[in-house]
Amino acid sequence: MIRVQDLAKHFKVHKRPPGLVSAMRSLVRRTYETVKAVDGVSFTIERGERVGFLGPNGAGKTTTLKVLSGLLHPSTGTVDVEGFTPHKRETRFLEAITLVMGQKSQLIWDLPPAETYAMNRAIFDVPVAKFDQTLDELTQLLDLGPLLQKPTRQLSLGERMKCELAAALLHGPTTLFLDEPTIGLDVAMQVAVRDFVRDYNQRHESTVLLTSHYMDDVVELCPRIIVIDHGRIIHDGDLRGLIKQMDPDKRVSFTTTDTEPDFSKLGTVMKRDGQRFTLRVAEAEIPAVVGQLLGPLKVVDLAIEDPPLEDVLRDMFGKAKPP
Amino acid sequence: MRYLRLIGVQLRISAASGMAYRSDFLLEGFGTIAWMFMTLLPLMVLFDGVEQLEGWDRGSALIVMAYFMGVRAVLVGLVSPSLTELTERIRTGAFDYVLLKPVDAQALISASRFEPWKFLELVGALVLVVYAFYSKGTVPGGGDVVLGAVLFVVGVVAMYALWIACAASAFWVVRLDNLQYLLSAIFDTARWPVQVFQGVWRAVFTFVIPVAVMTTYPAMALLGRLDAQTALATVGGSLALLVVSRIIWQIAIRNYTSASS
Amino acid sequence: MPTLLRIGVSETVAYRGEFLIWMLTTTMPLVMLGLFTSVAKTGNFKEYSSADFVAYYLAILIVRNLTGSWVAWQISEEIRMGTMSMRLLRPIHPFTAIAAGHVAAIPFRAVISVPVAVILLVTSGAQSLTTDPLQLALLLPSLALSWLITFAFLFALGCLAFFVTKAMALMNLYFLLFSLLSGYLLPIPLLPHWLRVVSEYSPFRFMLSVPVELMTKAMSTTEALVLMAAQAGWAVATLGLALGLWRAGVKKFEAVGN
Known part of the structure; x- marks a missing residue:
C-alpha cells in the first residue's frame, strides 16, 4: 500500500556560467535556480x-x-x-x-x-x-x-x-x-x-x-x-x-483498389502507405463510415482500432505545458 | 550479529576480488614487502650517522616506525580501498543501493573493501617491535604493553576519522582521489617521531593533522615515556575526531538525499 | 601541434584545483628536509651540512615539479574506460598527442617552481650550489632529457595496461623504486653501497637526480659530459621502449578488442 x-x-540548482572569472565570483555569491522536479x-x-x-x-x-x-x-x-x-x-x-x-x-x-x-x-x-x-x-x-x-x-x-x-x-x-x-x-x-x-x-x-x-x-x-x-x-x-480521454476517435485502416481515391469526406487521413489508408473517425460515425467503405467504395482488409498509445502520448506531451 | 556476519562475508568477497586479477595480486604482495623495506631505509641511513635525534635513539625510532606501519596497514588494507570504492559508487550512482540497505551506510562503506596483502604490514610491524626491543636490550613493562596496545587502536581510530571526514567531501567534489593523496602524503610524516620536526610543523602535526596521536604518543606509551595527561588527551582527541567525522558524514548524507537527482 | 598545446593549457586551467593538490602532494622532500636539517643542526651528517640538505631537497622539489608525470595513470585509465579507442581513430600518434598536453602544463608548474627556486638561491646561494658555467649550461638540456625519460618510461608503464587488467599495482611498484633509486627520498651517496650501484645503472637516477647533481655538486668536465651522454642514451632507450610497447599493446588491443 x-x-x-x-x-x-524542488531542487536548488547552483547556476554557474563557464569561465574562470565567474568561477571566482560564484565562490562569493551563488545564484540558484529552483527546479520543480515533482x-x-x-x-x-x-x-x-x-x-x-x-x-x-x-x-x-x-x-x-x-x-x-x-x-x-x-x-x-x-x-x-x-x-x-x-x-x-x-x-x-x-x-x-x-x-x-x-x-x-x-x-x-x-x-x-x-x-x-x-x-x-x-x-x-x-x-x-x-x-x-x-x-x-x-x-x-x-x-x-x-x-x-x-x-x-x-x-x-x-x-x-x-x-x-x-x-x-x-x-x-x-x-x-x-x-x-x-x-x-x-x-x-x-x-x-x-x-x-x-x-x-x-x-x-x-x-x-x-x-x-x-x-x-x-x-x-x-x-x-x-x-x-x-x-x-x-x-x-x-x-x-x-x-x-486523450483521443476518443478510432482508427480505420483498409486497402483500396481505387486509382484516385479521396477519403477526406469520411475522416482525417492519418497515414497513407501505397493503397493502404488509415483514417481517424469519431466513434459515433463508425457505422456510417464502415458502411460506405465496404459498400460503394469496395475496400478490403478493413480494421478498426484504438489509436496507438505512442501517438496518444506524443500528442499529450506535446500539448501539456507547465502552468 | 548482522554486522559480524556482514564483516565475515565482506572479508571473503574482498579476498576473492583481490585474487580476480592474479598478476596484480602477486605484484601487490611483492610491493608490500618492498614497501616495508623502503620505509625502513631512511631510518637505517639516518641512525647510521647519528646516535640519537631529539631524544630518540634507533630502537625507539623503530618503534614509532612500527606503529606507523601498523596504522598504515589498516589504512591501505581497509580504509583507503573502501573510501575509493565510495567515490566510485557515488560517481556511478550505485551508492543509492548502499542507502537502500537496512544497515548503517557508513559501516557498510567503511568495510566494503579489504586488501588482504596489505595486512602483511601488521605482521611486519609486530616483528619490528620485537626486534627494536631486542636491539635496545630492554623489555617493556606489562602496563606499558597494555597502554601501547590501547593507544594503537586509538591511533587507528584517529586515522579512520580523518579519512572519513575527507571522504564525506566526495559528496560535494566527486574527485576524492587527489584529496586522498594529499592526506596520505601528510600521513607519511607519521613515520618519524613528531619531536624531530620544528616549530610550526610540530604544531600542525600535533593539533591540526594529528599524526602525533597516531604514532608518536602510542610509541612513547609502549616505551613507558608517556605521561598520563598526554595519554588522556590522545584518547580524548581521537574520540573527538571520531564524533566530528560522524557528524560531517551525516551532514553529507542528508545533503545527498535532499539535493541529488 | 600548436592547437594541441593550446588545448593542453586550457585543460590544465580547467583542472587547476586538482593540479594544485597534485603539486602539494610532492611534500616528501620537505619532510626529509625537515628531518635532515634537524639532524645536521649540531654538525655535518656524512659530509652534508644543513645548508647542503636544504639545497639538495629544494632542488629535488624543483626538478620533480618540472619533470614529474602522471601519464601512466592517464593511459591505463583510458584503456580501462575504453576511451583509448577514440585516440586510435585520430591521425596523430598518441605519444605526440599526449606529450603535447603534458608539455603545455610545464609553464604552470614552472610558476610553482619559481618561488621555491628563489628560496633556494637566497638560502643556499653559492655555498651549496654550483657556479661552474658548463654545469649551468648543461642544466636545461638535462632537465629536458629528465622530462623525456620520465614521460617515456611512464608512457611505457601505462601501455602495460593493454596486457594486464589492472596496472595499478605496477605503478605503485614503480613509485617505490623511483623514490628509492632516483634520489627522491635520500641523496644517492647516502644509500647503502649495493643500492647506490643499482641506482647508478638504473634509469631512475636520470629522471631526477642528474639535474640536481648538476645544480648542487662540483664535477669535473668529463664527469659532467659522461653523465649527459648517459642521460641521452637512457632517453633513446626509454623512448624506444615506450613506442615498442605501444605498438605491441595496440596490436593486442586490435586482436582482442576491449
Whole structure:
C-alpha cells in the first residue's frame, strides 16, 4: 500500500556560467535556480497492483521513485509506503521494499553474482533456508543457473539485468520499484523481464511500480497507468481510459483498389502507405463510415482500432505545458 | 550479529576480488614487502650517522616506525580501498543501493573493501617491535604493553576519522582521489617521531593533522615515556575526531538525499 | 601541434584545483628536509651540512615539479574506460598527442617552481650550489632529457595496461623504486653501497637526480659530459621502449578488442 499526498520535490540548482572569472565570483555569491522536479502529486496504490509510470525524460518519474524508496526527502507533502515514512529509511521499511535501476548496478563487478547474493543475505539478515528457497525460485524463474558462477563483467547486458533483479528480490520485498528495468535490452530479453515481473507479482501479491521508456513494457505489464509530465499527473487510470480521454476517435485502416481515391469526406487521413489508408473517425460515425467503405467504395482488409498509445502520448506531451 | 556476519562475508568477497586479477595480486604482495623495506631505509641511513635525534635513539625510532606501519596497514588494507570504492559508487550512482540497505551506510562503506596483502604490514610491524626491543636490550613493562596496545587502536581510530571526514567531501567534489593523496602524503610524516620536526610543523602535526596521536604518543606509551595527561588527551582527541567525522558524514548524507537527482 | 598545446593549457586551467593538490602532494622532500636539517643542526651528517640538505631537497622539489608525470595513470585509465579507442581513430600518434598536453602544463608548474627556486638561491646561494658555467649550461638540456625519460618510461608503464587488467599495482611498484633509486627520498651517496650501484645503472637516477647533481655538486668536465651522454642514451632507450610497447599493446588491443 502506497499513499502519496501532494508530493513536491524542488531542487536548488547552483547556476554557474563557464569561465574562470565567474568561477571566482560564484565562490562569493551563488545564484540558484529552483527546479520543480515533482510538483504536487497524489495517488494511492493498493497492495498487489502493477502500476506503470509514463512520461518524457525529466518528467519526474525517477525523482518520484527515489522519494518513494527513501533516497530523497520530499520538499513538501506526505508519503507513506507500507506504513512507513520512506526517508527515515527504517530497517523494517528497507526490508519491505526494493529498487531496481536499469542504469545502475549493485553487482560486484569482478565476482560472480552469487557473491553479491551472499553479501545481500548478510546485509538483510535472511535465514539460510529462506535464502536458499528464494534463490532457487528466482534461479528457476529467471533461468539464472549458468550465470551464477560467472564473473559479472563477463555477463551480457541482459544477463546482468536478470542477475540484478534477483539481487534486488532476495530479501523478499513486498513493494518493488523498477526504474527503467528494460533499458538497453533486446526485445526477447525485454519480454523475459516483463514476464518475470508479472509472474513474481502474481505469486507473491507484491506491489509493483514501474517506469519505462518502452510503451510496450507498460502496456503489457500494467493494468493501471499514471502519466506524469512536468512534475504533475496528467492521467491516472487504465489504458483504455487514457486513450479514450486523450483521443476518443478510432482508427480505420483498409486497402483500396481505387486509382484516385479521396477519403477526406469520411475522416482525417492519418497515414497513407501505397493503397493502404488509415483514417481517424469519431466513434459515433463508425457505422456510417464502415458502411460506405465496404459498400460503394469496395475496400478490403478493413480494421478498426484504438489509436496507438505512442501517438496518444506524443500528442499529450506535446500539448501539456507547465502552468 | 548482522554486522559480524556482514564483516565475515565482506572479508571473503574482498579476498576473492583481490585474487580476480592474479598478476596484480602477486605484484601487490611483492610491493608490500618492498614497501616495508623502503620505509625502513631512511631510518637505517639516518641512525647510521647519528646516535640519537631529539631524544630518540634507533630502537625507539623503530618503534614509532612500527606503529606507523601498523596504522598504515589498516589504512591501505581497509580504509583507503573502501573510501575509493565510495567515490566510485557515488560517481556511478550505485551508492543509492548502499542507502537502500537496512544497515548503517557508513559501516557498510567503511568495510566494503579489504586488501588482504596489505595486512602483511601488521605482521611486519609486530616483528619490528620485537626486534627494536631486542636491539635496545630492554623489555617493556606489562602496563606499558597494555597502554601501547590501547593507544594503537586509538591511533587507528584517529586515522579512520580523518579519512572519513575527507571522504564525506566526495559528496560535494566527486574527485576524492587527489584529496586522498594529499592526506596520505601528510600521513607519511607519521613515520618519524613528531619531536624531530620544528616549530610550526610540530604544531600542525600535533593539533591540526594529528599524526602525533597516531604514532608518536602510542610509541612513547609502549616505551613507558608517556605521561598520563598526554595519554588522556590522545584518547580524548581521537574520540573527538571520531564524533566530528560522524557528524560531517551525516551532514553529507542528508545533503545527498535532499539535493541529488 | 600548436592547437594541441593550446588545448593542453586550457585543460590544465580547467583542472587547476586538482593540479594544485597534485603539486602539494610532492611534500616528501620537505619532510626529509625537515628531518635532515634537524639532524645536521649540531654538525655535518656524512659530509652534508644543513645548508647542503636544504639545497639538495629544494632542488629535488624543483626538478620533480618540472619533470614529474602522471601519464601512466592517464593511459591505463583510458584503456580501462575504453576511451583509448577514440585516440586510435585520430591521425596523430598518441605519444605526440599526449606529450603535447603534458608539455603545455610545464609553464604552470614552472610558476610553482619559481618561488621555491628563489628560496633556494637566497638560502643556499653559492655555498651549496654550483657556479661552474658548463654545469649551468648543461642544466636545461638535462632537465629536458629528465622530462623525456620520465614521460617515456611512464608512457611505457601505462601501455602495460593493454596486457594486464589492472596496472595499478605496477605503478605503485614503480613509485617505490623511483623514490628509492632516483634520489627522491635520500641523496644517492647516502644509500647503502649495493643500492647506490643499482641506482647508478638504473634509469631512475636520470629522471631526477642528474639535474640536481648538476645544480648542487662540483664535477669535473668529463664527469659532467659522461653523465649527459648517459642521460641521452637512457632517453633513446626509454623512448624506444615506450613506442615498442605501444605498438605491441595496440596490436593486442586490435586482436582482442576491449
